[in-house]
Amino acid sequence: MEILRVLDWLVKAFRVASVLVLVVVAYSGIVLMQDAQAAFSQVQRGEVETLTLTNRGYLPLTLTILVEIEVDGHKASIVREYHIPPGGTADLSLGLEELYEKLPADALSSAAFRSVKAQVKATVNANIGGLVQLSAASSRELPIGPLIKHYKMEVVGVRPLNMTHALVKMRMEINAPMLAGVEGRVRLTFDGASTGWTSFKVDEAGNMELEKEVVVRLGARECLIELCLGGFCHKEIVSVGGWP
């Protein structure tokens, strides 16, 4: 009967230990849920891009954040993993611009002149001391674009060549930081006469300046601008006022 009495005590000790573990895990999980909910709300409202998360629980926390974006069938994702010991703090930063940079140029160029809808899905996996695995996922639609912040096409000089034609100097400016490094081409058409394609590249700061001289028939009043960025082309007709 002695062994059974010892076993009885062992079971009691085991039960106390089990309740202690349960309380510690429950506390760690509840404070994490509260912090995560607040963080999610802040991110969804677009208030912050960097979150400071403190592990207020008593167990080590492993956090894996996966953010996926899909624009016009193009996908990109970012994965971040954080190991936060009890009482430790981690800065979770994940800007949408960083995610856009992962997208191929074709995906962003479609948003150069217009707004496109992007599907953003965020998944957070939290592992609390290897005892509890919490996985939270949220998905929302975000508008992207127009990414070209500044776009200007102007005539900077006109020099008559003869009785019927003039040499027109055109200047084009684009500012689109999100499209830095993207290659493109432009073609101008005056009254059916095209200039041929001219290639350009948006610089690292997102700027592009291009000057082009075009022989134009006098009296031309409209110019068709065909601007292609990545695989997306934009057409626009502008009035040039006619020369002379």
Add this chain to the structure above:
Amino acid sequence: MRKDVILGVVRGVIEFAVLWLLPSLTLGFVEVPYELPALALPLALASASLGGFAYTIRGRPASYAAYSARNLVLILYLYILLHGGVMALAHDALSVVLDFRPLLLIIVLPEAAECLVNLAKLVKSRGQA
């Protein structure tokens, strides 16, 4: 004997309150999109009844069998109540999956150990009789 019966009933009522009333009231106060499984109520009743009965006849060989049965019912109750350790909750646009199977194992292991000890006591008391 009457005192034992009263104590057994009190014990059973307390156990039922802990197993059924406490989770029900807690879920009523906390806004969590989770409902107690339909099987939880009969299992809580069975566990409380077995616990109360075992306490009433404590010391007799049948009490060990009743305690063992209660341990098994309680393990089943915990497994059913906690959805086998994997819970999926949806709140607004947020879907949450909680996997706490290792924790469930830690919770039910003392019950399983106690069940085995009670069975050993039952075998020992039968041998002595």
